[in-house]
Amino acid sequence: MTFPAFQQEDVKTDISQKLPDQQFLLFTTKEEDLKTAETKKTSRIHEYEKENTRSVCLLEQKRKVVSSNIDVPPARKSPEELDMDKVTAAMVLTSLSTSPLVRSPPIRPNESLNGSWKEGGFVPSSTSSSGYWSWNAPSDQSNPSTPSPPLSADSFKAFRTPSQPDDGIDEAETSNLLFDEPIPRKRKNSMKVMFKCLWKNCGKVLSTAAGIQKHIRTIHLGRVGESDYSDGEEDFYYTEIRLNTDSVADGLSSLSPVSPSLASPPSFSTQDAIRPETSCAKTETKLMTPLSRSAPTNLYLVHTDHAYQVSPTHNRPAGSGEQKQSHTVLSSPPRVAFGLRKPRGEGKKCRKVYGMENRDMWCTACRWKKACQRFID
DNA sequence: ACTGCCGGGGA
DNA sequence: TCCCCGGCAGT
Structure with missing residues (x-):
C-alpha cells in the first residue's frame, strides 16, 4: 500500500519546516528521517522551479508518468519501522489537523522567472537552533555546481525513484494548482486567511496577524524583549492572503510577486536591498547578536518612509561622521550591516x-x- | 572609468 | 568658514 507511506513522508517533510527542531524531534524517531526529509525537500524545490518553466503539454506527460508511479511499491521497511512510522504519522496528522498551515509553500510561481527572487529560494532551515523556521538562502543550495538536467518526461521518470513515491502525487497536484487546472482528487476546499511576511526573501506565513507582527518584530526588527510592543506599522510588511487549506502554494501563487520591487512593500532600491537580505536571512539561522540582527541595510533604507530605523545612528542628520564608524565599530561584514553611507x-x-x-x-x-x-x- | 560625496585638512 | 581634495563606494 503506497498511500500511507506517502502521507507520512510528506507530512514529516512539511513538519520539518513548520516547527522548531525541538518540536520536530517529538514527531520523528530517527535522525535520518530529518536528513531524508531535508534532502527531499531541497530536491523537490529544485524540481519545482524547473517545472514552472514547462509547458502545459509537458505537464500532461508528467501526470501520466506520475500516475504510473503511484503504484510503485514504497521503500522496504522493517515491521518495527513501519509501526513506528504509523505512530509518527498519526501524531503528525493529529498535530496538523489543528495547525494553520497544512501545506508549506513549495514555490512562488514567478520565482523562476525572476532572478532576484530566485536568489532567495525556499530552503527550510530545519538545522536552525533558533527555534524559527524560515525559507532563505539561495535555492540552488542543493547543488550549486551541477545544473539540473533539462526536463523531459524521462527526467521525471528518473526523478521519481521508488523511494520517493510521494513526490509524484505531491507535485502533480501542485502543478494543477499552479496552472489552474482541475484537480482530480479534491480535498476539502475551505478558504483560510493567512498572513504572509513581505520582507524580501522571507515569505513566512502565519495564521494570525498577531503572529506575523510578532514574527516581523522579532525576526526582522530584532525586538526580542518587547514582544507585545507595536508601533502600528508592521502591517506595511505583511499581507493577508486567502488560500485553500489544502495548498498554501496556491495561496502564495495568488499573490505572486509580479515584480519583486512591487511585491516587497518596503520598496528598497533593489541593489541596496538584495545583498543585505542575505545577511538578514543568515541572522535567522545563526546566533543572533544585537549588531547582526538589528541592522540590515534595508532597515536603514526603510526609515525614510517608516519609522523602522534600527540603526543607532538613525537620528543623525544625513551626513557627517557615519562612514568611518561602520568600519571601526563593526567588525564583521564591514559595511553591509549598517547602510550608513547615504544611498x-x-x-x-x-x-x-x-x-x-x-x-x-x-x-x-x-x-x-x-x-x-x-x-x- | 565615471560619478557622488564623506571626511579631513589647509587657508 | 570657505574651499579643496583624497579616497571610498556605487554605477
Whole structure:
C-alpha cells in the first residue's frame, strides 16, 4: 500500500519546516528521517522551479508518468519501522489537523522567472537552533555546481525513484494548482486567511496577524524583549492572503510577486536591498547578536518612509561622521550591516549636468565635492 | 572609468 | 568658514 507511506513522508517533510527542531524531534524517531526529509525537500524545490518553466503539454506527460508511479511499491521497511512510522504519522496528522498551515509553500510561481527572487529560494532551515523556521538562502543550495538536467518526461521518470513515491502525487497536484487546472482528487476546499511576511526573501506565513507582527518584530526588527510592543506599522510588511487549506502554494501563487520591487512593500532600491537580505536571512539561522540582527541595510533604507530605523545612528542628520564608524565599530561584514553611507543619489548632479568644463556653474556643494544641493534626490 | 560625496585638512 | 581634495563606494 503506497498511500500511507506517502502521507507520512510528506507530512514529516512539511513538519520539518513548520516547527522548531525541538518540536520536530517529538514527531520523528530517527535522525535520518530529518536528513531524508531535508534532502527531499531541497530536491523537490529544485524540481519545482524547473517545472514552472514547462509547458502545459509537458505537464500532461508528467501526470501520466506520475500516475504510473503511484503504484510503485514504497521503500522496504522493517515491521518495527513501519509501526513506528504509523505512530509518527498519526501524531503528525493529529498535530496538523489543528495547525494553520497544512501545506508549506513549495514555490512562488514567478520565482523562476525572476532572478532576484530566485536568489532567495525556499530552503527550510530545519538545522536552525533558533527555534524559527524560515525559507532563505539561495535555492540552488542543493547543488550549486551541477545544473539540473533539462526536463523531459524521462527526467521525471528518473526523478521519481521508488523511494520517493510521494513526490509524484505531491507535485502533480501542485502543478494543477499552479496552472489552474482541475484537480482530480479534491480535498476539502475551505478558504483560510493567512498572513504572509513581505520582507524580501522571507515569505513566512502565519495564521494570525498577531503572529506575523510578532514574527516581523522579532525576526526582522530584532525586538526580542518587547514582544507585545507595536508601533502600528508592521502591517506595511505583511499581507493577508486567502488560500485553500489544502495548498498554501496556491495561496502564495495568488499573490505572486509580479515584480519583486512591487511585491516587497518596503520598496528598497533593489541593489541596496538584495545583498543585505542575505545577511538578514543568515541572522535567522545563526546566533543572533544585537549588531547582526538589528541592522540590515534595508532597515536603514526603510526609515525614510517608516519609522523602522534600527540603526543607532538613525537620528543623525544625513551626513557627517557615519562612514568611518561602520568600519571601526563593526567588525564583521564591514559595511553591509549598517547602510550608513547615504544611498547614492540617482539623479544627475551638477557635475553631470554641466560637465567638468562648466565647473563654475556647479552648486557650491558640488564644487566642494559635497552632496549636491541643487539637484537633491 | 565615471560619478557622488564623506571626511579631513589647509587657508 | 570657505574651499579643496583624497579616497571610498556605487554605477
